[in-house]
Structures are given as C-alpha cells and as structure tokens.
Amino acid sequence: MIPTAPPATGVRAPWEQLPAHVKSALEAELGGTVVAATTQHGGFSPGVAARVRLGDGRRAFVKAVSAEANPGSPRLHRAEARHSAALPDSVPAPRLLASYDDGAWVALAFEDVEGRQPHVPWRADEFALVLDAVAELSHALTPAPIEARSVVDTEGESFRGWQRLIEAEGAVRERLDPWTRRNLPALAELAAPWTEFASGDTLAHADLRADNMLITAEGRVVFVDWPHVVRAAPWFDLLVMLPCVRAQGGPDPEDVFTAHPVGRDADPAGVSATLAALASYFVRGSLQPDPPGLPTLRAFQAAQGAAALDWLRKRLGPALP
Template sequence: MSSASPPEYHATAQRPEWSVLPARLRTAVAARLGAPVVQATTASAGFTRGFAALLHTADGHRAFVKAAPHAEQPHLVDWYAREAAILNRLPAGLPVPRPHWSLWEAGWYVLCLDAIDGHTPRLPWAQVELSATLTAFADVAEALADPPAELTALGLPRLSDLARDDILWWGEVAAGREPVPPLPAPARGRLAELVALESRLPGYAAASTGLTHGDLRVDNVLIDTAGAAWFCDWSWLCQGPAWFDLVTLLITGYAGGLDVDSRFAAHPAAAGAPDDALDVTLAALAGYHLTASTSAPPTASTHLPAHQRWTGEQALAWLSHRRAWA
C-alpha cells in the first residue's frame, strides 16, 4: 500500500457561486423553484467548474441545481443533459437523486435534482460507510444487469469502445507515443505485462449486456443522515460489467489498508467476472490515470491531476501487491 495521502475529495471543486450567475438566470431558476432563493451552498466535491449547489428557497424547500454556460462549457451542457435523460429512465427505487426539471436561460442549461442531505465519504473509509456503499451498489448493479428498454434506447456508449478509444494507454507508452509515467519500483520492467493485461478489458467489457455507472468514485457517493449511500453524476452510464464500477470504487479502500480483495470477490457485482478481471481493470485504470495526470483541461478543477496521479498510483500499487511484483 502506498503511503501517499489521498486528495481531499470533499473539497476539490472550483465552481462559481450563486451570486455571480447572470441575474436573468437566477430569476428564472427562482421562478421554477416557486420562491426566491435565500441560501445557496456550493458543492465542494467534484472536478468540473460547472455551477452546482444546494438551493434553499423562502418557502422552506430545497433543491440541488447544476448549471453550465453553453458558450464556455458545451461539454458540461452535454453531460448534464445526458444525465437528465438517464436519470429519468433509471429503474425506480434506486438510491439515485431524481430530476425535477431542466431549462435554458441566458445561454445556460440548468438541471434541478432531488436534494440529498448527506456528505462525501472521507478517506480512509469508515468501515460502516464503505459497507453501506457496497450494499447499495449491489442493488444498483442488480437493477442494471437487465436494464429497461427505454434506458438502452438512449444509445448509450459501450465500455469496450471507450476502453479502446480513451482508457488503454500502456500500449501507447510501449510504442513510444506517450512518455513513461513515473513508476514505483515493483512495476518497473513490467510494461509488457501491463500492456497484456489492459488489452483484455475491451473483450471482457463487450461480453456484458448490463450497464455500468462508468465513474463510480468516492466523490460521486453521498452518505445520508441515516447512513445510507446514494450515487450521483450519471453522465457516463455505458454498456459494460458492474465489476468495473466495483474496482473504481474499491481503489480508495485499498489505499486505506482495507481487505478490498475479499470485498471484491464477495460482492454480487463480481459474480461471473473473469478470473483476472480485477487485475485487468487495475492495469487499465493505472495507465489511464497516470497518463492523464500530466495535464488537465482548463475547464476542470486544478485538483484533477492530483486525483488522477494518486488514483493511478493506488491502482498500480494494488495490482503489484496482487501479482507479487517485487
């Protein structure tokens, strides 16, 4: 296990405050909420620069609102609109904030969601919060194993294609098209093995007929006041195996010294996974994050490279430990 400290995931966001949004936009949002906004608490987790805040209105209601300007952040507008379409079609009863409405005003797209009274889990994980998260994710994975037709009709991307296009980077490093990222001693000289491992991910992902969240990080989890877990930010839902999400979630557990190997093996989402699915995913994620950490788009939080570097390091450390690389 690496001794590096994890990012402060509850405080990574760099977002505009409610008060600096265009007046026309604030007026339109208040009109849809049905009362003036008297308090706005900006979301402190996440890595985009989009507006996201818990809004309190004069009549005592609350709502979580996301917004982005199309001219400056068209990708965020696309993500928020895609999330709205997905959330409207997810099976009922899942621990997922549901959308209330969306609107365009002053060149901004706005999405209003349920307000969840909760907090981002702190690292290292509290055992009770990780257990609650894994239990809730089992329900999500079961519901998405055979997704409703209205959801798949959205034409969701395939994880197998995303892997080939954007996730697999060790092959690029081996070919000399990307620089070799800093590697810990156990992983040095293992480039051929890393390439071989990551190359299996597209085939494994293509065999799945279910759906995967695609971005199940600790900052996309909320623990509510009753101790139950909720899952947020559904823009990256795609066709793929649930065990991929399980790995992305458990990387932070490995960093905290927890027995994540047994948690992966025992989780329903890992049932039927190829024997080396965990190692294959760790290899792919290590290469992706370590390569991506060398730069960040100007529309992202400046904390993003640190998150990617730390995540890549933890994925590689976990993989090295599992494969007894010394």
C-alpha cells in the same frame, strides 16, 4: 507507498454569480424564487453547485456550468440530465426536477437529498453500507433499464493508456515509476483483452467515489452525478470504485473484491485485464496538463493509478517482476 488522494475539488462559483437569465429560467422551471443558496464543496464539477431554498420552503440542489469554466463540463451536464431523467424511481439517485440549456450555459436542479458524503479516510461502518448499496445497485440495474452506450465504446480509446505511453515521447515515460516503465509492453498485452470481459448488460454508474455518494441519517446510500453511465459487466462499478477507496484510506481492494457478491464470481483473468486497462487510464491521465477549473484532478488520478497498480501487482505476483 500509495499516495493519498487529495480532495476532489472543482472551482466553484456561488449561485449569485449565475447570469440573471439562467437563474430566472431555472426558477421558472422550479415554480419558485430562490431565497437562499449554500455552495457545496467536494467533487470535480466546476461552476455552481449549491443547495437552494425556494420562497415556499421547497429545496433543491442546483448545478450549472458554462464552457468558459471547463470546455467539457456542459456536455457532461447534458448527459447527466438525460440519464437522470430516465433512471427508474427505484434507483437510489436524486430525481431531476428541472433543467436549462441555452447552448452556452447548462443548469440542472435535483431533489435535495438530506445526507452527507462518507467520511474520508473511510470508516468501516460507512464502507459496509456502501458495499451493500453497490451490490443492490448492480442487481437493480441488470438488465440495463435505460439506453446507454457500452463501456467498450466509451472507454475503448481511454483504456489504451499503456499502448499510448509506449508510443509517447521518452520524456513522458521517464515520469513513470521504474516498475511500470520496465513492464509497459507486458501491461499493454495484459490489458488488451479487457473488452471481452468488461462488456455486459448492467447499467454502471462508472464513477463511484466518496464525493459521488450521500449517506442519509437512516443509513441509506444515495448515488449522485450520473453523466458517465455505461452498459458493462455487473462487477465493473465495484472494480472502478476500489482504487479510489484505497487511495482514500480504505481497505485492500483484493480482499474486498473477492469477498463481495458482485465480484467473487467474476472471471479472474478478466478482472486482471480490466484492472490493467483502468490503471492505464489513471496513470496516463495523471501525466496530462491540468484541465481548467479542476486543480486537483491529476493528483487524484495519480493516487488512483498507484492504488490500481498496487492491486494489480498483488494479483499478478511474480508474473511481472
């Protein structure tokens, strides 16, 4: 049975708790004073995440963090600032309005999109909108319109999860389910050639989840949170998204992937290899200690890993008993 993913949760702080110099600098960049702020929940970013209203009525979405909340989060905010500033206007993503970085605090202000996250568990009508938007996104971002590292470079180590579990202490492997533990060498061998297939010249968001999407009243899907972008195969985003969809009450990933215009022409062996590598990332990650400020991340990864493995087992059939 696939566990249900818990809510994506980062420990949030209100706008009012931002240091005064950070608020002042960001307001100066925006050209107005924040007179109201509403903290937004959902998503794995710790720190401040708030919709704000300026004195002249303009609105923005602000996110801000320091290394004290989570050591890696400032780096991700800096990457998001670079990528968001470079994305073409045709990409369905919020425009970056302002940024601030003093080496300790990083704060970003984006266009405030009037929309909401998809319902979880997933609803068929909203999922259909997202699938269409993912196809359009892949088309719009091929070839990659901005500079980005290859997925082979960014995930070359993190997608070696099976091999690293083989090399780990026995107590770590004992936490795996019996099928996974028994098949570790075969899973590592299956995943090994993933780089041959997943590389490409499509700009991938690389972290598509319900909490990284907004659906507007007009049915438009807007993709938010772009720190992880990579150059990859056109089907990479779809493959990474589907285990999370499944863990949040969505349909069978195999049926979706093979019917989708982005996935149906992908090399089957390459998809299986990349899926095995992705599953290794989720499964091994779920066994690590909780990171600061992200209390549900490991349980979320465990649910994604279970969904990815279930999908992989269906693809492999009796090949791995």
